[in-house]
Amino acid sequence: MIVDLLPTEEQTLIGDSVAGLLQKLPVERLRDQANFYGAAEAAMWDGFRAIGLFSLSLPEDAGGAGLGFAEECLCARLLGNALTSPDVLATMLAVRFAFGTGDAKLAAALQSGETRACFASADDVERAQIVDGRQASYALSWRRADASLWRFEPGAVQHCLDETILLRNATPSGKRANAEGFALRARIAVAAYLVGVAEAVRDMAVAYAGAREQFGQPIGAFQAVKHACADMAVRAEAAMAQTWFAALALDHGGGEEDAAAAQVLAIQAALENARANVQVHGGMGFTYECDAHFYLKRAHVFAALNANDAVVRAMLLNR
C-alpha cells in the first residue's frame, strides 16, 4: 500500500474547524473542578454535532460527511491535544458502530446528541468500569479484533487515577451488540488521541525549555534537556506515522498488526513523553499548579482501555 501521510488541503480545513471549536477547551479548564467529568464538553455537545464531528465518516445519504477514518483520526488527535473527555471520541466511534451493525435508529440518536456513548475499561462485564459517560447510556468495549456496544446502568463511583475522569462500576442493561473487526478501529482511534497527548506534551516541554533560564541561558540549550525533547519528538512522530498508516490501511484490508503497532507505540509515546514533560518542568512539573500531570494521568486512562498485553503481542506476532 502506497500512502501520503501528510494532510490534504481538505483535511487541513477540517482540522482547523475542529481546532477552532476546541479553543473553548483549554487544558487549564481542568484546574477548576467544575469542569471535571467532561462537564465543559457536555455543555458544548451541540457544537460538536453542528460541525459534523459525530458523523464524519458516515455516507452522505445517512446524514454524514462521506469522509474516511483518516479524517476521524486527525480529529481524535486534536481531541487528545485538548484532553477532551473520552466521551467525545467514544460517541464518534459508537455512531460508526451502530451504523455498521445496521442500527440506524441508534446511529441517528447518537449523531443528534440525544444519546451519548462512552468507553468501558474492559469487555468483561465483571471487570468493566465506565470511563466518564456522565450522560451516556451506551458503553464501547473490545476484545482482540471484535467490539461490543452495550447499554448500562451506572453503579458505585471509584476514585480514578485521573481525578478529572468519572469512573464508575456498571451493570449491563438490555441489549449488547457485537461488531467483528471493529476493535481495530477503536484501537487506532485511541492511538490517535494518544498521539495528540504525546504531541501536546512535547510542545509544552519545548516551550518551557526555550523560556526557562538557568546558568544564564535557556535550559533547552543544554544537551541533557535538548536531547530529552528530541526523544519526545521522535516518539511522537513514530507513533503519529504508524497511527496514520494503520488508519489508512484499515479501509484497505489492513490487518491486526498495524493497528496493534499503532496502539503500542502511541501508548508508549504518550506515557513516556508525559513523564519527560514533568521532568523538564522541574519542581513546577511536580506541582498541581502546572498542567503536566493532567496529560500524564489522561495518558494512563487511555492506555488502560481494554488493555491486554498478551492479546496485543499475539496481534503483532500473528499468532
Add this chain to the structure above:
Amino acid sequence: MHVIALPELDAFRAEARDWLARNVPRSPRPPEGEAMREFDLAWQRTQFEAGWAGIAWPKAYGGRGASLLEQLIWYEEYARAGGPPLGSLFVALSHAGPTLIIKGSEEQKAEHLPKILRGDVLWCQGFSEPGAGSDLASLRTHAELDGDHLVVNGSKIWTSYGHLARYQELLARTDREAPARHGISWVICDMKTPGVSVRPIKAMSGLTHFCQVFYDNVRIPLANVVGGLNNGWQVAMTTLGFERGAGTISHQIELARALDALIDAASRPASGANNRRLIDDDHVAAKLAQLKAEVSALRSLTALSISRGLREAVPGAEGNIVALYFADLTKRLHAVALDLFAPHALSRSGPLGDWTLHYLEAFKWSIGGGTSEIRRNTIGERVLGLPKPKVGR
C-alpha cells in the same frame, strides 16, 4: 493523508515483481573486498540493462524518470524478492548521484550519472577527518588554487569502500580566511589521481569496509568542483539530507527482513527435551512484539519521509528523526537476537554466525553519518527550534 492508488503504480509493481523474481542473483554475495565490488557492480549493470536503474533519476542520464513512489515500490518489491543489499553502491546511488542531480553542472551530470547507473564505478565519501568528526565544519584538508586546478593536501577518515571506489565526494577547505562553513568546496576526486593513498581500516566486526585516505599534492581540475567554489557546506548538507531521509529505504527494508528471520528462528522448536519454542516464552514474545511494532513504525516513518519528499526537493532536518529511530532500533534488534541465541551465538562459524556479525556491525549506525547525539542536537534545534548553547562559559 490518503492512500495513493493509481493503476500505473500497480502496473509498475507487477512488472517489477515479475522481473525481480527472474533476475535477483541467487549466488551468495561475497562479504568484502574486490569480489564484493564486482558482485555489486555486475548486479547494478543487470538492473541498468533492463531499465531498472535510477528509478527516480532523470531519463537524460540513464534513469527511469519516475517518481519517488515508484522508487519506494521498487525497494519494496526488491526486498520481497530477496535482492542483495545496496552495499558498496550506497554512496553512489544514495549520496553522490542525488547530490549531482541537484547541484551538479550539466557536464558533471552527463559524465558521472550514467557511469553510476551502468555499474561502472563505486563512489566513496571524503567528509570526516581525524580531527573533524561531529564538528565537520572544522575540517582542515586543504585545496590550494593553482591555475585551473586545485592542489589537495590532508587526510580523510571513515571512508567506506575507499579502497574499492573510483570516485570520491571530497570536502576540502578552499578559503582559510573565511568563516568555517563558508570556505569549503565539494569536489569530485578521482581516486586514481597521483598522490592519493588509501589505508584500509578493520572494523570491530572484523570486516574491512572503511579506510583512511591521504592526499599528497593531489591535483584536481577546477571543473570537478560541484555547486561552486566555497559552497561545499551547502552541497554537503544536501547529501546528508538524503542519507537521513528517504535514501535509507533499502536499509530499512533489510532490517524488516532481519526481524522476520529472527521471529522465524524463535518460532522453530529448539533442540532439546521438550521441543519448546523460544517464542512461547512471554518475555521473548514481548521483546519480539515490541520490535515488530517499531519496525512497522519505521516503515511508516519512511512513508512520511516520502510524503515530504513529494512536496519538497531537498529533505529537511526531520530526516534525522527516521535516521535516529533506525539506528537505535537496529542496535536493539541485533542485541535481542544475540540474547535469544546465547550461548550458541558465541560461535561465529555456526549457522548463527551472521547474527553475531550483524550485531557487531550494527554499532556503526549510531556513529556514521552523524552520531545519534548530533542528530538529537539537530532535531532539538532545527525541528523543535530550541536554542543553541552559549559558548565560552
